[in-house]
Amino acid sequence: MNLRRYNIYFNTHTISGIIICAILYVIFFAGSFSFFKNEINAWQKNESDKGGSYQNMVFDHLLDSIAQIKELKGRDITFYMQHNGHASYVNIGASQDTLVANKAKAVAAQKELAEKKRLATENKGAAVKDAKAKDEKKKRRGRGRRGNEDSMYFSYDLATKKSSDYSDGYTMGEFLYRLHFLAPLNQIGINIGRPFGYTLAGLVSFIFLFALISGLMLHWDKIKSNFFVFRPGNKWKTVWTDMHTALGVIGFPYQFMYALTGIVLIVNSVLIIPFSKYLYDGKEDQVYEALGYSDNTQYTYLYEPLKTSFNMGNFLDKLESKWPNSHMNRIFIKNYGDKSMHVVALYDADIDKNFAGSGKIIYRVADDKILFEKSAAENGSYLDYMKGFIYRLHLADFGGYPVKIIYFVLGIMGCFVIISGILIWLVARDKNNIPKRKRIFNFWAANVFMASCLTMFPITAMCFIAVKLATKVDQSFIFHVYFYSWLALAVFYVIRRNIAKTNLETLLLGSILSLAIPMANGVKTGNWIWETYRSGANDILLVDLLWLSLGIIGLLIFKKMLQNQKKENANGKTDSSDDSVVGRTTGTASRMPLKSTFALKNKPATKY
Numbered sequence: 093m094n095l096r097r098y099n100i101y102f103n104t105h106t107i108s109g110i111i112i113c114a115i116l117y118v119i120f121f122a123g124s125f126s127f128f129k130n131e132i133n134a135w136q137k138n139e140s141d142k143g144g145s146y147q148n149m150v151f152d153h154l155l156d157s158i159a160q161i162k163e164l165k166g167r168d169i170t171f172y173m174q175h176n177g178h179a180s181y182v183n184i185g186a187s188q189d190t191l192v193a194n195k196a197k198a199v200a201a202q203k204e205l206a207e208k209k210r211l212a213t214e215n216k217g218a219a220v221k222d223a224k225a226k227d228e229k230k231k232r233r234g235r236g237r238r239g240n241e242d243s244m245y246f247s248y249d250l251a252t253k254k255s256s257d258y259s260d261g262y263t264m265g266e267f268l269y270r271l272h273f274l275a276p277l278n279q280i281g282i283n284i285g286r287p288f289g290y291t292l293a294g295l296v297s298f299i300f301l302f303a304l305i306s307g308l309m310l311h312w313d314k315i316k317s318n319f320f321v322f323r324p325g326n327k328w329k330t331v332w333t334d335m336h337t338a339l340g341v342i343g344f345p346y347q348f349m350y351a352l353t354g355i356v357l358i359v360n361s362v363l364i365i366p367f368s369k370y371l372y373d374g375k376e377d378q379v380y381e382a383l384g385y386s387d388n389t390q391y392t393y394l395y396e397p398l399k400t401s402f403n404m405g406n407f408l409d410k411l412e413s414k415w416p417n418s419h420m421n422r423i424f425i426k427n428y429g430d431k432s433m434h435v436v437a438l439y440d441a442d443i444d445k446n447f448a449g450s451g452k453i454i455y456r457v458a459d460d461k462i463l464f465e466k467s468a469a470e471n472g473s474y475l476d477y478m479k480g481f482i483y484r485l486h487l488a489d490f491g492g493y494p495v496k497i498i499y500f501v502l503g504i505m506g507c508f509v510i511i512s513g514i515l516i517w518l519v520a521r522d523k524n525n526i527p528k529r530k531r532i533f534n535f536w537a538a539n540v541f542m543a544s545c546l547t548m549f550p551i552t553a554m555c556f557i558a559v560k561l562a563t564k565v566d567q568s569f570i571f572h573v574y575f576y577s578w579l580a581l582a583v584f585y586v587i588r589r590n591i592a593k594t595n596l597e598t599l600l601l602g603s604i605l606s607l608a609i610p611m612a613n614g615v616k617t618g619n620w621i622w623e624t625y626r627s628g629a630n631d632i633l634l635v636d637l638l639w640l641s642l643g644i645i646g647l648l649i650f651k652k653m654l655q656n657q658k659k660e661n662a663n664g665k666t667d668s669s670d671d672s673v674v675g676r677t678t679g680t681a682s683r684m685p686l687k688s689t690f691a692l693k694n695k696p697a698t699k700y
């Protein structure tokens with residue numbers, strides 16, 4: 093490879109990688125755990141999904157229960173089934189019946205007026221302000237859905253028949269899943285026309301794709317000779333370089349797949365804009381409907397009561413007998429209780445039967461007529477296969493626990509690649525021919541990146557213990573415990589400005605907390621590892637074993653790092669006769685100082 097191409101690939105890879113490294117680490121770390129979202133939810137709630145079965149008549153019971161507190165006439169009701177198969181998000185829209193809608197508005201206005209009078213009577217202006225703030229927060233929270241007070245959105249477990257508000261039923265599994273595409277950043281109030289967190293995650297995916305391709309081109313000439321080269325007993329810079337190259341090349345197909353599918357899934361709203369503008373007259377809802385993500389068909393409300401009785405359980409039973417090797421994805425009920433009532437059901441084929449099959453049926457209740465039917469068992473269309481291929485590869489839900497574990501390991505390998513890349517970048521720029529101000533900037537950049545990334549491990553483990561031991565866990569609790577603790581620990585290590593100790597201490601702290609997670613679960617619930625194994629609660633068992641394995645492996649790595657550090661310090665003492673190398677680094681030095689004094693001396697000491 094000629095020098096010009098090498099420099100282009102090198103600079104593209106280095107600059108793109110260092111720009112996104114911290115955010116990319118968060119995406120990979122949280123994303124690795126999100127493969128076990130359902131298992132983490134079961135572990136936190138102490139409710140194994142092994143018994144998560146239900147009869148379809150539960151839908152009718154749920155609708156009857158809702159009708160007792162809210163009139164359903166004229167409403168659109170949607171059931172979004174979750175991946176565990178027995179829980180659903182339920183969205184109930186505002187009624188199209190003007191009488192029902194006006195009545196709901198009047199009731200809401202009366203409640204608001206009564207609350208204002210109560211607060212005014214108490215003469216607490218701060219309480220009024222606080223109430224308004226809570227109301228605004230309530231409108232913004234959750235998954236970004238907004239609507240008037242007449243609508244409802246909640247989670248419902250069809251097996252246990254338990255309902256919960258989205259915020260109240262928030263779990264660590266949901267948190268890590270949404271953190272891996274930066275959804276919490278949507279709530280910070282940055283208005284760019286699109287959700288800020290999703291847009292940033294998509295931008296990082298784009299840049300990550302450039303970093304991957306340029307990195308592969310950079311190492312292409314030596315990919316065969318260096319593929320199996322790994323020298324853990326050598327000096328630290330060599331270890332980091334070998335780790336970065338070997339793990340990067342081994343994990344390249346996985347990382348490339350994730351960058352590509354992440355772009356499609358996260359930035360689909362951005363990619364859809366030109367299609368909606370030029371092909372659908374700016375109507376994005378029609379694009380999503382054409383892609384099969386939703387059904388936004390509007391049926392004219394007739395203001396005539398439905399005379400035909402409708403039993404949703406019987407309807408779903410017939411549908412399941414017709415499509416035996418499939419499972420429910422979404423159910424849309426349009427204009428509930430009106431003569432224009434329609435039911436739209438979206439089903440996905442079981443993966444072991446059809447990798448990308450999807451079914452859809454449109455049923456008109458008034459005359460018991462099927463207007464459209466596409467079986468999930470039939471060969472899927474090009475769109476079905478493309479969607480199935482992208483979703484299956486990204487979510488790792490096609491091969492059971494073995495595939496999820498492989499994905500998890502590859503995801504953690506990606507974290508090691510990012511960390512080693514930061515350290516290589518720092519050492520390569522820690523040379524005496526580089527001006528002091530640039531070396532100081534490089535050190536502080538790496539210091540902030542390392543502190544932000546490495547503290548995720550102990551903070552995540554600590555948060556698992558917190559949600560298990562706390563009496564009440566909701567979205568606010570998880571956000572406060574995780575983000576405030578993360579900020580405090582990261583700031584501590586940034587101020588300490590010792591990357592070597594940051595690395596060692598966060599690894600040790602995270603490993604100890606990881607080992608404490610199964611113990612906390614056993615003490616709190618009695619679900620010790622042997623008990624969950626005996627009862628067949630494999631999802632709860634998996635989470636405990638996962639953290640137990642991480643703790644043991646972390647302690648082994650910590651022990652090895654301490655041994656290497658002592659060896660290098662001993663070697664450094666034998667070379668101490670040369671005063672010029674004490675507290676100094678040239679980018680090839682192998683000794684690791686006990687404390688960094690980079691920002692305080694002209695000659696840096698940043699051998700990490």
